[in-house]
Amino acid sequence: MGAFHGLLGLSGGQLAGVIAIAIFTLCIYRRYLSPISHVPGPFVASFTRLWHIHRILKGDQNLELIRLHDKHGHLVRIAPNEISLSHPSAIKKILSAPLHKGPWYKVIAFPDGRFQSPMGATDPAIKNELSRHLSAAYTLPNLLRSEDGIDATLSRLFTWFDRFSTQKKAIELADWFTFATSDVIGEVIFSKPMGFLEAGKDIDNTIANSHAQAAYVSIAGFFRWVHVALLSNRFVTWLGIAPWGHLINTAMSAIKERMDRPDVERVDALGHWLRMLESTRSFDGKLGSGKARMEEHEVRSAAFGAIAAGNETVAAGLQAFVYYMIRCPGAWERARKEVDEVLGGEGGEGGPGGVVSYASAQKMVYLQACIKEALRIFGPASMGLPRVVGKGGMTFDEYTIPEGVIVSVNIWVMHHSKEIWGEDAREFNPDRWFRPNAASLEKYFIPWGAGYSSCPGPNIAKIELSKICATLVRDYEFDQVDPKQEWSWKAYFTAVPGGWPVYVKKRGHH
């Protein structure tokens, strides 16, 4: 360091002064001279990303953004080079367009930063190529081939609920729904539940630790090189010390077992990917060449993606359904009447305890509107989805945003926009889906994101939400231990509520 000062001919104090002036100049440039300096937003955000990171860690980035858009309008500058958009056309112009994703996404790599995952690929052409084989496993007909396995898993959940009803024991739905959705993902991906419902408890504190992991991932994307240096590198992978935890470990050993036994034929997603792997093994198309190929690490990465993204999101949707339904007078009874009608009276489908089929749940239009409304009012994905403006820039209102600026669309901001949904935008009202303008609002309903980078798992989520919500409405009621208590949650990349214990009551038991 001393040699460095000497080289510049500066004393320690002078060097500190030069650095301070450089930082000050950069701040002035970012605040007053940058091409997006005229876009309104929090003062600090205009010269440092730390404002955004602070809001993420505080866990209220979604609500804060809604407040800022209410105050400033369609454009809010949330970092020196990022603008959040609430303009109704932003979904089409930003998410549905083939824009590159923001650099934040690159942090999503498995098992380490050397490998590109579909979510981590920022170039739309590469992302599409990496996803091509994966998504075919998630079509509705493919997934419904696992419906019996899903039913067996969910029956375990309802057996627990029956027990809690008899015991009059208060439970956290956050835990039980996450146990169930984790087990279902195991069933759908590799025909093996993760074991939470069998154990009836959080295994290895997996779910308890997931909040800290979620907070880490949501900001690690802004410090990717630190993340690569500490955790996401070849050395950590080689040592096998990455803190993946029970879910990923279970998935990886299930994949290994299946690869060791190529004679086992299964209808799950893994079976599909392994067949793809086999048929493309001899093919040496290069990434970016537009040619189909799939490699072993991509199979692992696909399972990792589903497991990392597919349990708490659905569990949050399920919680939102129960939470808002029990607060909406008459909604549970109305949904139950419909469920009974469709199933032909109390019990229906295999009698009490039998899990409602996906096909029957699709006929329950009010129930589906309630599920949809729960996902609108409480979108499980709470972080803005960043894209990079391409050549020629982009115009919203009187602003022209130049090439290279990051533009993000936050699902909460869009779902809570009064301009789009009307004055009752921030209320839970399933009946909005029966209004004459409902069809025209579909394009603004984006719980899964939109465009080439949107969630690959809606069909899995819809199967779970439909079956679980229909069965809950038919067979159970929920009373909060403290009916006035609001739930709490932290909005990182996803928002997972908790802290609202309930009593489960089996229908007819008092």
Ligand code: HEM
């Ligand atoms: C209610 C449930 C769910 C919601 C609301 C949801 C929402 C989202 C959103 C908003 C994204 C980000 C899109 C973007 O970056 O532009 C995403 C990505 C993803 N989701 Fe979901 N998701 C849900 C359930 C699932 C399930 C069940 C799976 C299981 C396969 C899944 C797997 C993934 C994966 C792998 C990604 C990364 C996709 C990629 O970029 O390749 N999600 N999800």
